[in-house]
Amino acid sequence: MTSNLYKNQLIELSHNPYHFGKPEKIFSSNEALNPLCGDKITVYQSGDSIQDIDLWFESVSCIICSASASILAQNSEGMDMNDGIEFMKQVETALKDGTLLDHNLPKALNCLGEINNYPSRITCATLPWSTAIELLQ
Amino acid sequence: MTSNLYKNQLIELSHNPYHFGKPEKIFSSNEALNPLCGDKITVYQSGDSIQDIDLWFESVSCIICSASASILAQNSEGMDMNDGIEFMKQVETALKDGTLLDHNLPKALNCLGEINNYPSRITCATLPWSTAIELLQ
């Protein structure tokens, strides 16, 4: 009877997040706060342009947020801007609505499938995505 | 089973109040409002000095207030200032405490003896007295 949210996969992801840290070359960046807990995340677009998505992030945050950021960085890599924004918006909405498992989204996201049972933690999961969308728009 | 407060004596007093109106010669005056109902009373000291008390009053007010003012004017008339203030303070306190009948006060006041059963009306009864005390002090 322990939490269903904190699965191995999620915890591992948060221990070894993808693209955690400042990239060598920063094209642009965006910082955001989680007003509920005061957590902070900075999302960077690496390289010379915003066309090919290559996101990195730094954060002081919980496992949900770190894992979510890691999934974002890995699964958006190489998308062009428009596709990327659309993808991110889709994920953000699905996280909020609790419909993550209903769409054809990257499997990696499944580990956040339970998040809608933890309403106070949804912002933790969406924060990287909303921050990235703001960055790209 | 009608109100015990509204006795004939009280109503008569209010219909024919003693010293109702502006005196010919005003030494000083004081106006007060009842914040609960917005009623207004002006108390006048008639004559050339404040030494011999001779109070008059004008008011837009309820029966309780008018009758109380009438009793005040009649029963303080001719007192010297110090005695008058003491008397008025005694009545004011007795009205508030509901001890009007316990003291050796003018009989005319007995018609206000029930006032402490009408807490929202106590200020109506005390207003002339507190206004007069302020005037004299």
Place this chain on the structure above:
Amino acid sequence: MASFLAIAKIDVMNAKREKEMMKIREEFPILDQKINGEDLVYLDNAASTQKPRTVINAIKNYYENDHSNVHRGVHTLSVRATEAYERARQKVTEFVNSPNKHQIIFTKGTTESINLIASSVTNLIEKNDEILITAMEHHSNIVPWQELCKRTGATLKVIPISEDGDILMDKYREMVTNKTKLVSVVHLSNTLGTINPIEKIINKAKSHSAITVIDGAQAAGHIPIDVQKLDCDFYLFSGHKIYGPTGIGVLYGKEDILNKIDPYQYGGEMILKVTFDETTYNDLPHKFEAGTPNIAGAVGIGASIDFINSLDRDLCHKHEMSLHDYAMDKLERIDGIRIIGRSSNKSAILSFVIDGMHPHDIGTIINQKGIAVRTGHHCTMPLMDFYEIPGTVRASFSIYNTHSEIDKLIDALKLAIKMLKQ
């Protein structure tokens, strides 16, 4: 003969309607009691309505099952309390047809809602600007604007009313100019019962880009509110006047203006980030909700909205107006009575004075018969000055009142008059 039949027909209809309403009356535990040995007749509904069992129980259940502080907690009770609080906001959103939930701010009551606006718009008001209110406003829709004018150098202007208690719309139209920055008007007058033509008032104000504020304290419980249709900038009301608890009120605002004006109170919840050098404010609605909110109060107002939604509002309206008309008719037959407020568009509020008798004396005497009316200036002193009276006796009717209660009111009034005249 025809007219007699017509009257009889109305009576039957009224009686039928009243029978319906009596099921609702049973929902209000407070009404079933004796005052001075007589059945309580509660006709002070414009001051505060009574609460149905569902509202009282919603508050009790909240404290017995779900209470915790909101918004910042990850544990179950905190999540539940947050959901209960936000569900209440959703109910208010639908109740006034706000386009968004975050445009609903919870306050202490109408008075705080108006104070919030008058304080937070300060940065939008300049010297020589004009603020318009009407001659029938409640003190809470007068004094905050007086203070705003003091602070900013703006001028407060008062739209006059007719002897019947209607806003003089022609005068109003003349008064609105490009100097007019804000118009704040009561929807339903608590003293006169007048229902003001706020659609027209708002339209005219908007044609000069003035901010529009509607004091809905009395209206919200009686008139269905649609803020999108009204298109006002702000609409305000109190929980305790719509069968809900004390200590909770509502401010609806348009999104752009809520974003433009300053926060009102500062503290927890309303911030995004605090350092000793600088503070960043949170988004709507949190920007205007500093500190631990009245969670149980919100739950209670939510339950009161559920209660209202469960009513046949048209039936309720007809019942209230039938009580009003019945009382008016009987009152007018009493010698020396003067009705204050004779608008042709009225709600079930009846103010009157009786020649040579003070409202307080009347109120105290009829209370001996169990009858609760409000007496005095009803926080509308300037209106009393206009009618040159010290105050009125005000009987205000609600869904749970009955025609026989009005008979009792009339009998008690006659007795009071007899006593006071002697």
Place this chain on the structure above:
Amino acid sequence: MASFLAIAKIDVMNAKREKEMMKIREEFPILDQKINGEDLVYLDNAASTQKPRTVINAIKNYYENDHSNVHRGVHTLSVRATEAYERARQKVTEFVNSPNKHQIIFTKGTTESINLIASSVTNLIEKNDEILITAMEHHSNIVPWQELCKRTGATLKVIPISEDGDILMDKYREMVTNKTKLVSVVHLSNTLGTINPIEKIINKAKSHSAITVIDGAQAAGHIPIDVQKLDCDFYLFSGHKIYGPTGIGVLYGKEDILNKIDPYQYGGEMILKVTFDETTYNDLPHKFEAGTPNIAGAVGIGASIDFINSLDRDLCHKHEMSLHDYAMDKLERIDGIRIIGRSSNKSAILSFVIDGMHPHDIGTIINQKGIAVRTGHHCTMPLMDFYEIPGTVRASFSIYNTHSEIDKLIDALKLAIKMLKQ
């Protein structure tokens, strides 16, 4: 051997005391429930305490029997509601030992109380004046002063604290000068548990004629308050943290300063006379209580004070501290734990962080075991910056908690650590 006996003796005493306290626990209906299949362990008392049956019933009874609007009514229900409201004020008066009833102002809560002061003292603060707060203040005792400083040009200065979480009193004494116009300090820190030496702080401030404000949000439920002995200008707290309802708070003020400062909100009750040209304000406490007050909230806080008065407060204090010390001892044995707040003068609040683990993750996981703790910055972000942490896990104990609940907390924490370390 000696020490083993000593420990055993304490345990017996604790157990005996706890048995006493369990009668009190039964008064709190909410505590008897399962969360995620486990018994609720409510350790979030610093955010909000739970309510005893007597408080819940007082509110219910008020609505079922006595509700009406207050102060201006002559009918029986209005008189009763007014008496209930003023009786609550009398209870608060005695609770804090205020010399007079009219020095007790009812507000929405601590946050509003502080905002009221920060707004109403504006006319007493000038450019170049200094306002002192400490590094451990709650946002509600920071942001209103930042805004006051913005408005007036005064400077906000922050009294530093030690790593243990104590105010550096030497530094404080240096900082108080003739420029110091106001000192606002938390009595009991909601994050650290530190009980500040407010008598000394107030004395020093008064020696330079500074206004003293004490945020008693956390203290009022745990420490007997005597405002006359403290001799502070203002003392503030919230109902919901002293077993009372949400939406009601208290501001105690000295009479002279309450008379000197401006009103805060404007409307009904707080006026003596209103014309369109001019308004005269009412006396204390009404000057600061505009609009229909939270009558049921006042009745509720009155009942919560009755409840506190019915307790053996010394016993309660010993019980809470025994829980605190027991938890502290067990926590310190856990690898990687860091206690935040180690003052030698502490209340039963325990904040901690665990190496490499985020408070939110811990809070969410132990909630699965029914355990409610608060996680995050606790509205003290600048304090988090001082300790260079994003937040803490905070377990705060109340009279109804038990030693075995702490065992459950510790077990759940160990499980969370195991999960998060894997």
